[in-house]
Amino acid sequence: MPRILLVEDNEMNRDMLSRRLQRKGYTVLIAHDGEQGLAKACSEIPDLILMDISLPFIDGYEVTRRIKANPRTRHIPVIALTAHALLTDRDKALKAGCNDYDTKPVDFARLTEKIENLLVNEETL
Amino acid sequence: MKFQDLSIKRKLILMTMLTSSIALLLSSASFLIYDLISFRNLLTHDLATQAQIIGYNSAAAMAFKDEPAATATLSALTAKGDIVSAALYSPNGQMFAHYFRGAKTLPSAPPICSPEKSYRFEGQYLEVCHEVTLNGDHVGTLFLQSDMRQWSMRARRYATICLVFALVSVFFAFLVSSKLQKVISGPIMHLEDTMKMVSANKNYEVRAVKSYSDEIGSLIDGFNAMLSDIQQRDGALRGANDELQTRTLELEEEVSQRKQAQEELLKAKHVAEEASRAKSIFLANMSHELRTPLNAIIGYSEMLEEEARDSEDADHIRDLQKIQFAGKHLLSLINDVLDLSKIEAGKMPLHLETFDVRLMVAEIITTLQPAIEKNKNTLRVRMADEVSTMRADVTKVRQILFNLLSNACKFTDHGTIGLDVDRKLENDQDWIRFQVSDTGIGIAAKQRENLFKEFAQADTSIARKYGGTGLGLAISYKFVQLMKGRIEVESELGRGATFTAELPAHVRTEAADPVRPDGAIDSPAPASSPAKTNQDTILVIDDDAAVRDLMSRFLSKLDFNVVAARSGEEGLRLAAQLHPAIITLDVVMPGRDGWWVLNQLKADPALSEIPIIMVTIVDNEAMGINLGASNYLIKPVQRELLADLVEKYRVMRSSGPKTMRIPVSISTNRKGQEQTEDQNPRRR
Numbered sequence: 001m002p003r004i005l006l007v008e009d010n011e012m013n014r015d016m017l018s019r020r021l022q023r024k025g026y027t028v029l030i031a032h033d034g035e036q037g038l039a040k041a042c043s044e045i046p047d048l049i050l051m052d053i054s055l056p057f058i059d060g061y062e063v064t065r066r067i068k069a070n071p072r073t074r075h076i077p078v079i080a081l082t083a084h085a086l087l088t089d090r091d092k093a094l095k096a097g098c099n100d101y102d103t104k105p106v107d108f109a110r111l112t113e114k115i116e117n118l119l120v121n122e123e124t125l
Numbered sequence: 126m127k128f129q130d131l132s133i134k135r136k137l138i139l140m141t142m143l144t145s146s147i148a149l150l151l152s153s154a155s156f157l158i159y160d161l162i163s164f165r166n167l168l169t170h171d172l173a174t175q176a177q178i179i180g181y182n183s184a185a186a187m188a189f190k191d192e193p194a195a196t197a198t199l200s201a202l203t204a205k206g207d208i209v210s211a212a213l214y215s216p217n218g219q220m221f222a223h224y225f226r227g228a229k230t231l232p233s234a235p236p237i238c239s240p241e242k243s244y245r246f247e248g249q250y251l252e253v254c255h256e257v258t259l260n261g262d263h264v265g266t267l268f269l270q271s272d273m274r275q276w277s278m279r280a281r282r283y284a285t286i287c288l289v290f291a292l293v294s295v296f297f298a299f300l301v302s303s304k305l306q307k308v309i310s311g312p313i314m315h316l317e318d319t320m321k322m323v324s325a326n327k328n329y330e331v332r333a334v335k336s337y338s339d340e341i342g343s344l345i346d347g348f349n350a351m352l353s354d355i356q357q358r359d360g361a362l363r364g365a366n367d368e369l370q371t372r373t374l375e376l377e378e379e380v381s382q383r384k385q386a387q388e389e390l391l392k393a394k395h396v397a398e399e400a401s402r403a404k405s406i407f408l409a410n411m412s413h414e415l416r417t418p419l420n421a422i423i424g425y426s427e428m429l430e431e432e433a434r435d436s437e438d439a440d441h442i443r444d445l446q447k448i449q450f451a452g453k454h455l456l457s458l459i460n461d462v463l464d465l466s467k468i469e470a471g472k473m474p475l476h477l478e479t480f481d482v483r484l485m486v487a488e489i490i491t492t493l494q495p496a497i498e499k500n501k502n503t504l505r506v507r508m509a510d511e512v513s514t515m516r517a518d519v520t521k522v523r524q525i526l527f528n529l530l531s532n533a534c535k536f537t538d539h540g541t542i543g544l545d546v547d548r549k550l551e552n553d554q555d556w557i558r559f560q561v562s563d564t565g566i567g568i569a570a571k572q573r574e575n576l577f578k579e580f581a582q583a584d585t586s587i588a589r590k591y592g593g594t595g596l597g598l599a600i601s602y603k604f605v606q607l608m609k610g611r612i613e614v615e616s617e618l619g620r621g622a623t624f625t626a627e628l629p630a631h632v633r634t635e636a637a638d639p640v641r642p643d644g645a646i647d648s649p650a651p652a653s654s655p656a657k658t659n660q661d662t663i664l665v666i667d668d669d670a671a672v673r674d675l676m677s678r679f680l681s682k683l684d685f686n687v688v689a690a691r692s693g694e695e696g697l698r699l700a701a702q703l704h705p706a707i708i709t710l711d712v713v714m715p716g717r718d719g720w721w722v723l724n725q726l727k728a729d730p731a732l733s734e735i736p737i738i739m740v741t742i743v744d745n746e747a748m749g750i751n752l753g754a755s756n757y758l759i760k761p762v763q764r765e766l767l768a769d770l771v772e773k774y775r776v777m778r779s780s781g782p783k784t785m786r787i788p789v790s791i792s793t794n795r796k797g798q799e800q801t802e803d804q805n806p807r808r809r
Binding site for chain 2: 010012019020023083104108
């Protein structure tokens with residue numbers, strides 16, 4: 001089963017999203033902040049990362065940049081999640097190296113579609 | 126000092142005195158001369174008489190040679206002061222007796238007496254000679270000599286008197302002329318004084334006083350008239366000056382007031398901008414803060430719904446769906462508010478792309494299908510054939526249409542919703558028109574005014590009945606404005622409504638699109654910009670790199686995909702390969718020239734339809750048109766002209782009919798006409 005790392009500081013969102021992903025059959029790994037997310041990305045090498053952008057201390061952009069800078073984790077697709085719906089946020093996320101982008105509140109169906117797309121791409125490569 | 130330079134007063138005195146002196150001198154001189162002459166005649170006659178008396182008395186003494194008696198007779202002459210000497214000569218010429226006063230000597234021989242003239246003037250003396258006779262016998266000669274003392278004394282006295290009189294009369298003449306000259310010089314000097322006063326004090330109120338009605342009088346009159354004229358003008362000038370000064374002061378005051386007002390306005394503007402920015406930041410933050418809990422609400426309710434489905438708990442499913450619906454509604458509200466705040470903050474960028482209008486409309490209809498069916502409405506869509514693609518921000522166009530259509534669905538029950546899409550040319554611009562009509566409740570005239578304003582739903586009761594934020598139309602309106610289009614509504618209460626949104630078929634951003642790197646121009650790479658279809662491709666054939674560069678830059682700004690060829694052969698090859706929308710062609714090129722290329726292009730059935738614009742320094746329009754060129758422009762080319770042409774061809778090509786020649790109002794722009802100078806650097 002694909003393993004997804006969810007980096008999210010808000011407890012409710014974390015709980016809700018992880019439970020829904022698990023119901024879909026994904027194995028969900030949890031990180032509460034950027035530092036933990038970075039550590040788990042390196043140690044666990046998940047198949048995909050869902051990255052909240054507004055994280056305390058190190059924000060999602062920075063965490064993504066570091067993941068993409070590390071040769072071990074570079075290949076892992078990252079989907080940025082942000083509560084800001086500004087287009088500049090999208091550009092910033094893509095610039096930081098995110099593979100895709102979605103806004104919160106998540107449209108779960110749309111999100112799973114994006115996840116599946118990225119996972120399939122990874123397999124074919 | 127010359128006489129001419131003397132003052133008038135002196136001149137007058139001098140002239141008067143000179144005139145009177147000359148008259149006096151002449152008259153006294155003539156009188157003097159006359160008097161002296163007659164006095165001398167008198168003296169001569171007197172002396173002759175004396176000589177006769179003495180001759181008579183001494184005749185006996187002479188006859189008798191009585192010398193003492195003769196001498197005694199002569200001595201009697203002592204009484205006569207002016208006779209200086211006398212002598213008696215005997216007939217043989219010897220001096221017989223004599224008398225003299227002082228050291229006067231006498232001639233030894235008697236002077237010859239002429240019977241006609243018995244006297245003569247010898248120097249300053251008068252001499253008289255007289256024959257002494259006794260009883261008719263000549264007995265001797267008498268000689269008398271007078272020194273004319275009386276005469277000279279008289280002459281001296283007369284001269285003195287004349288002189289004294291002359292002096293006295295000159296003095297009187299001076300007095301009189303001094304008095305009289307004032308009649309003439311007085312008014313003149315008064316005039317002069319007045320003039321000096323006027324010029325020194327600039328006092329134009331002074332007037333010269335007129336004394337007499339002579340020439341000077343009229344001079345003074347003239348002078349006074351001139352003065353009052355000047356005074357009047359001076360007054361007017363002063364008035365104008367005063368007014369000017371007042372106006373200047375007023376103006377300065379106004380300027381300073383305006384400056385102040387401007388500063389205040391600027392301050393107010395800064396404050397407003399600051400407030401607006403703060404508002405936007407607040408809204409962005411708020412939407413973020415709202416979204417996070419909303420995320421949980423929607424997410425959990427969706428999750429629970431899925432679980433309820435699994436356990437087939439129908440009651441809960443419906444309730445959970447209500448929570449979801451409410452949550453999504455709240456979310457759309459937040460999104461709308463955020464959109465508006467972004468538009469107001471000027472942070473809503475346009476992402477222009479060329480897209481198929483038909484496809485977009487189809488997508489919207491699919492999405493809207495549930496909404497259409499909800500109120501048992503039917504949708505009628507009509508698309509004009511010439512509507513193919515447009516260049517705009519597709520997301521925003523979609524949102525505009527979505528808003529209009531979903532409004533129509535919302536406010537119509539068991540009715541018909543119409544969507545008409547047309548393309549039209551207006552004011553040289555290509556427009557796409559979307560018309561959404563419904564047969565719903567309609568909008569009252571009063572409410573139409575506020576229709577496109579934020580939070581202005583037609584009626585508060587409508588919000589309760591139909592829901593919605595009232596932001597949809599406001600956002601649509603702003604989006605249309607952003608894309609330089611327009612939106613209108615026609616409606617009547619109870620008779621449905623028709624919304625018309627018109628957007629330019631080629632929306633332009635304020636700033637021109639960035640110029641593509643120069644390298645892309647000289648090395649033609651048709652695949653380099655796949656977003657642009659061949660419909661937007663222009664082939665520029667010119668051997669001059671500078672012209673190619675300028676044309677590419679300029680045409681790129683008009684959203685054309687520009688491909689450049691350096692020679693005729695290359696141009697022909699690229700034309701066959703790319704099928705560009707338009708070709709611009711130079712005539713003078715090394716190798717194959719423009720005429721040859723034109724011939725080849727027109728001979729090829731696949732390429733002959735492409736409009737060709739000749740851009741050259743060769744002035745031979747007839748040749749170009751005969752060979753099949755659509756237009757003929759002479760370098761340096763006016764940019765507007767070229768832009769107009771290519772735009773028109775683009776429109777024609779996209780709208781179907783292939784009319785290949787557009788009349789240019791100035792088809793042959795002569796050399797040396799107005800030009801944009803960087804159009805042709807070679808000519809500089």
